[in-house]
Amino acid sequence: MxxxxxxxxxxxxxxxxxxxxxxxxxxxxxxxxxxxxxxxxxxxxxxxxxxxxxxxxxxxxxxxxxxxxxxxxxxxxxxxxxxxxxxxxxxxxxxxxxxxxxxxxxxxxxxxxxxxxxxxxxxxxxxxxxxxxxxxxxxxxxxxxxxxxxxxxxxxxxxxxxGPMAMFYRQDVFDKYGIAVPTTWDEYVAAAETMHAADPNQFIAGDTGDAGFTTSMIWQAGGHPYSVDGDTVSIDLQDEGAKKWTSTWNTLVENGSLAQTPGWTDEWFRALGDGSIATMLTGAWMPGNLEAQAADGSGQWRVAPMPQYEEGDTATAExxxxxxxxxxxxxxxxxxxxxxxxxxxxxxxxxxxxxxxxxxxxxxxxTDPEFLSEAPEYFGGQKINEVLGQAAQDVLPDWQYLPFQVYANSIFSDSASSAYTNGTSLDPVLEEWAKATASYGEQQGFTVETE
Structure with a gap:
């Protein structure tokens, strides 16, 4: 460009x-x-x-x-x-x-x-x-x-x-259904149910199962599923943060509130452009992608902090x-x-x-004033970097990736695809993913501890 x-x-x-x-x-x-x-x-x-x-x-x-x-x-x-x-x-x-x-x-x-x-x-x-x-x-x-x-x-x-995470959302869609922009996950789930009930072709978000999104959402929920100490690795995808995330996301998966549209496809960008997908929970690098690939949404998108599990919290992830x-x-x-x-x-x-x-x-x-003052027309003149810059400060600390995360991410869909397709719980998905990842780690010579 x-x-x-x-x-x-x-x-x-x-x-x-x-x-x-x-x-x-x-x-x-x-x-x-x-x-x-x-x-x-x-x-x-x-x-x-x-x-x-x-x-x-x-x-x-x-x-x-x-x-x-x-x-x-x-x-x-x-x-x-x-x-x-x-x-x-x-x-x-x-x-x-x-x-x-x-x-x-x-x-x-x-x-x-x-x-x-x-x-x-x-x-x-x-x-x-x-x-x-x-x-x-x-x-x-x-x-x-x-x-x-x-x-x-x-x-x-x-x-x-x-890529500090924020919630990108369609202001026009929330206005259409008379829904306040959610600040908590409970409000987010309620908004999803309201708009999907009013129009079966209206979805709060799209998710077909993505490893990077899953780990980021567990991170935002305060989870620490991976711990690495030399060649000893701990994997716990049933910790409090993982359970907190699935307790929210399972509802959306099971009630059909998530569009089953693969990301980064023409169909996906059309849905972002016409508003049939109303939010994206993603990294701060997203604005240019929307402007370039979902031009029909110009003027309608806004940015807000990630919804929280407790009102008043500010936690986010990368x-x-x-x-x-x-x-x-x-x-x-x-x-x-x-x-x-x-x-x-x-x-x-x-x-x-x-x-x-x-x-x-x-x-x-x-913290550059010029950066913070940018107000793109695509986002209705909102100073979106004020939100995104704050998100960078609110990323929860002490996150660790596995020393074989590339492989772990590559096999996530093996466990997740059927749950998203059939609208079933993600808890068994995380259990299966943890077992398969642990098995691989052991094959590579690591001592792997699982919960």
Whole structure:
């Protein structure tokens, strides 16, 4: 899209999908911070590396990375950056894993979604950047995104964007049925029942079973289904947060209030455009997707905080977002690391990312008055970043992903599809998913504890 459009008009991102990785994964070392000690380099050594002729290869699918590479080359004329799109999310992860297994062929730098970072930090596949002083960048990023790329003192990637969750909703649909915008989950369920009863073709939301959405919703409910301590992993998809979420979502699944329209299809975007799907509970990167793909909804969409389990609470979670990592195989780590820093922590790289569709992970940008004052016509002139920026501050802390989350996400539909199709409880789905995930973890050499 045109670079002179406002940032909110261009937040178009590709969502990665989980995959089953080929071959066995190396068991991660025990203790905080992962495996081998980080390489070290002073700021002078990093700067000197940028003044020597060399090249790096970057694997990424985000549209921002190519112009970021061009800006980096302009700033450092001795460096050549070869950006390769080898596939979105799942496809790239398969190629990365194959290169890791072969011991050769990996790029210097790779885009890695947050849920996949633990998996690729196994066996030192990702370089620990803490020895370059990058641990000092912690305060530049939101707590949730920084937590997703670090393990103890180790820094395995730098956050590029974020996806704090909010409720995107059709004001016209709520007005049509005389329903107040829900602030609690009880109100949300009641609104769903009211509008679906009035019109069987009207749905509060669409959900056919998505692993990333499910874990984010459990996170928002205060759940901690995964705990990782070295090579010991705990999986509990029946904890209080998981039960809290299913107690709400089961009602919507069982009474048919959720559209069974696969996400990211033409049919789905038409439903968002005509309002037959009235809300989306998703990451803050969604505005550009709506503007680009659901143009008929212009002027009708608004943004509100996520509904809460207790009136007055403000809890939310992350959904989506990617980091920039340096691969341990890289033979040019200093330049690769500086590229990662340029793309994520330096103003020029960050701005390019925002212009191409990313939602900030950097605290300075989330509190920038210009950013907060954006009032896109698509959202009726609402200052939506005031809501989304606050959501970034309200993400619940201490979330952990599995060190084999990519695989876990890839098998979720095996358990979930029939429940969504037949309108039955999700509790057995989570039980089955936990068992299958635990079995895989044990096969990879982890000690897995289940509840």
């Amino acid at each position: 045109s670079r002179n459009l406002p940032r909110t008009a261009k937040r178009v991102v590709a969502l990665g999908l989980g995959i089953a990785l080929a071959g066995s994964l190396a068991a991660c070392s025990s203790g905080s911070g992962g495996g081998a000690s980080a390489d070290t380099a002073t700021s002078d050594e990093l700067a000197a590396a940028l003044e020597e002729k060399s090249s790096i290869t970057v694997w990424a699918w985000a549209p921002a990375v190519e112009p970021i590479a061009e800006a980096f080359e302009k700033a450092h004329p001795d460096i050549t950056v070869d950006v390769q799109n080898v596939g979105t999310g799942a496809d790239q992860y398969t190629k990365l894993q194959n290169a890791i297994k072969a011991g050769k062929g990996a790029p210097d730098v790779a885009q890695v979604e947050y849920f996949a970072v633990p998996q690729f930090s196994l066996g030192d596949s990702l370089a620990d950047l803490s020895g370059y002083g990058y641990g000092d960048l912690e305060d530049d990023f939101t707590a949730s995104t920084w937590n997703s790329v670090t393990d103890g003192d180790a820094v395995y990637a730098l956050p590029q964007d974020s 959904n989506g977002g990617s980091s920039i990592a340096v691969m341990e195989q890289s033979q040019n780590k200093l330049v690769a690391a500086e590229f990662a820093k340029f793309a994520t922590a330096e103003e020029e790289g960050r701005q390019i990312s925002f212009d191409a569709g990313g939602f900030p992970s950097t605290t300075a940008d989330l």
